[in-house]
Amino acid sequence: MTITELIRSLGEKIFLLFVALCIVGLFCSVSFAEEATTNKPAPETPAAETPQSAPPGKIERAGQATGKGIERGAKATERGVKRGVEATGRGIERGAKATERGVKRAGEATGKGIKKAGEAIEKTFSGD
Secondary structure (H helix, E strand, O other), X not given: OOHHHHHHHHHHHHHHHHHHHHHHHHHHHHHHHXXXXXXXXXXXXXXXXXXXXXXXXXXXXXXXXXXXHHHHHHHHHHHHHHHHHHHHHHHHHHHHHHXXXXXXXXXXXXXXXXXXXXXXXXXXXXXX
């Protein structure tokens, strides 16, 4: 397994865990929002009772607006997660390539060092 594959594999596992946690959080927030709106019955007051009373249907419209807001938030989160996946993939790829280049250069330098050391030892024993 190359370093690129190792880093990519590890990054994918961490990122998938992050995505799963985001999705769980999203479902929890939607669940809590639905629970908050469905478990508390709104007191119904006649529209003509006081000047401050809500007109008929206002509470329903507010609930619908809340639902639409949650849907918009979910879609925005989905787009954000998708962009995060793409950015993470690009970052992992860049990191893996940089690591690969560094290992290659270190290998070349080590090879040159070994070659020079061998030549020096050879000169010592050959009497040059």
